[in-house]
Amino acid sequence: MKSYDWIVVGGGITGAALSYELAKKGFTVLLLEKYPTLKGATRYSYAILPYWSGTTDLTNQLFQEAKERHNYLSEELEADTQFRELDLLLTIALKDDPEKIAATFNHYNTVPRLISVQEACEMEPLLNKEAIAGALTVRDGHVSPEATTLAYSQAFTRLGGQIEIAEVTGLVKTGDNATHPYHERITGVYTKGKTYHAANVVICAGGISRYFLKSVGIPTRVYFTHAEMLEIPPVELQLNTTVFTAVEKRLNCEAATSTVEFEQMWDEPGHEFVPFSLDAGAIQFKNGSIRIGQISRVLTDPHAKIDPVQSEVAMRSEIGKILPALENLPATWHHCLIAYSADNLPLIGAIPNQEGIHIFSGFSSPFIFVPPLAKRFANYVAGENDEIIQQLSPSRFV
Ligand SMILES: Cc1cc2nc3c(=O)[nH]c(=O)nc-3n(C[C@H](O)[C@H](O)[C@H](O)COP(=O)(O)OP(=O)(O)OC[C@H]3O[C@@H](n4cnc5c(N)ncnc54)[C@H](O)[C@@H]3O)c2cc1C
Structure with a gap:
């Protein structure tokens, strides 16, 4: 044997x-x-x-x-x-105070730099300057x-x-x-x-x-979210940077749902502890394809059915506010589970x-x-x- x-x-x-x-x-x-x-x-x-x-x-x-x-x-x-370095742009919503958002990044080892709307649009010409109050930028690594x-x-x-x-x-x-x-x-x-x-x-x-x-x-x-994203096949249009919202709602969902009080309910199907989060973001790969998203749902049933039509509309609309050129590009909806811890x-x-x-x-x-x-x-x-x-x-x- x-x-x-x-x-x-x-x-x-x-x-x-x-x-x-x-x-x-x-x-x-x-x-x-x-x-x-x-x-x-x-x-x-x-x-x-x-x-x-x-x-x-x-x-x-x-x-x-x-x-x-x-x-x-x-x-x-x-x-x-396909390892490389890219500029990351973390967009700050119009309703938010750029200085206050920037301060929430002060505890990181390298603090992202706060930049004006104009500078952000120079780095990423596809950005909608009417939709942001500023951005933070830092260099990121990336692989396929x-x-x-x-x-x-x-x-x-x-x-x-x-x-x-x-x-x-x-x-x-x-x-x-x-x-x-x-x-x-x-x-x-x-x-x-x-x-x-x-x-x-x-x-x-x-x-x-x-x-x-x-x-x-x-x-x-160990827990899991149902994640949804859209994949755009290779396109001519070019993103110079990776773009994400500075306030990542997914992290709050994960923190709120990994506490001991929910532990037993995690093993019962049918619970959704918090409303889903949608964090607008986009990254272009070396072959020209683009991934955009992302919706995260904390559903305790790993086999729960999700309506792709509503999700796609929501993701397109959210990304369209920041990067209007991406909103209506042909894309395929995908869903998977992502593990996280407390x-x-x-x-x-x-x-x-x-x-x-x-x-x-x-x-x-x-x-x-x-x-x-x-x-x-x-x-x-x-x-x-x-x-x-x-x-x-x-x-x-x-
Ligand atoms: C839209 C999106 C954006 C993301 N962005 C980032 C990012 O920028 N940076 C980052 O680091 N991470 C990111 N993540 C998270 C990251 O991709 C995942 O956490 C990671 O890929 C998980 O890897 P894994 O090997 O744990 O799980 P998976 O890739 O899910 O692999 C698990 C494998 O186990 C197999 N399996 C399961 N059960 C069995 C079984 N019983 N028998 C045999 N095989 C089994 C499955 O078929 C699967 O292939 C992102 C995820 C998504 C969806």
Whole structure:
């Protein structure tokens, strides 16, 4: 019976990067992914790397490591991640006081610069000068989410890692939970018709991680939003900058809904704890395609049906106020789940009170957090001490 050192469940950016780093440390790794092509949040991501936005020693250190890592990731993975730097423009609504909004950014490691409407329009000629009171600007990193994930997956298989396209339907448990809960150990996973064995299983299933773990009797404090965006196929029109609203409502929704009081209700379908948020933003990729959005809904049912028609109208109207040239371009509506945690930091490591099962999910900004943390996690499980990995353990929520 073949047994792996690690089984990784989910092949989005988190699972692909972690599989690669574990294989690089010499572990035997099987990555199980439900779909042959990307369909999760990674597929629809903007993949911005806000390395200016550290607020603590921990995030400053990780963002610095991420910045260095992204600079040579293409070379290391032998495939182009399309890493580049871009100007970010954070637009300030007419109703808001630019100075007051700017002050809310003072705690970031690099404070974005407040600029006038005129300067903002010079940087981004597609901006509607009648719709903003000013803007903040800072340099951001950017990668292609698909290219980066593919680069990690291909580098993983070159190292001898194995990828199987199959949905994990359950966890193999051995031992006797009846006499002592800690005697039970996860020793593998089930897919339809097959059983795979491993010393360790790590869940990288993005927004479905909580639901999946709950379905096998393991509670975790990781949550999810239903995200919606519009994708415009490659166009001639050119955005010089990435554009977002300075006040990101999604973050308030996440903070309000990840408190202990909602914990039990999260496992009941049918709740919508707060009204949906719509944060107008747009980014153009190297091939000329544009992603715009974004609606975030906190619905406890991961399979909830969403009306794309109303959402599309709302997103077009909101982006049209700031970037009128984008409002009526042909676009396709997409929907996915995004994981988040109660403190904006990921859950990384062994799930408390369980043996053999780990989580690597709940990243607020995975494209910046994952490259350094996947590497640190692999080093940690290979025996290296790492205080950052310890701090990110899911046990901090127990
Ligand atoms: C519109 C939008 C904009 C975003 N902008 C940014 C940004 O600028 N910067 C940033 O860093 N992040 C951004 N994000 C967030 C980021 O894209 C996601 O958090 C990230 O891609 C999640 O990666 P993941 O690997 O955790 O999950 P996913 O990409 O969802 O991957 C999870 C994978 O697990 C698989 N899976 C699930 N269950 C099973 C199972 N039982 N068996 C086998 N496989 C399974 C799924 O098929 C899926 O492929 C954005 C997201 C969206 C939607």
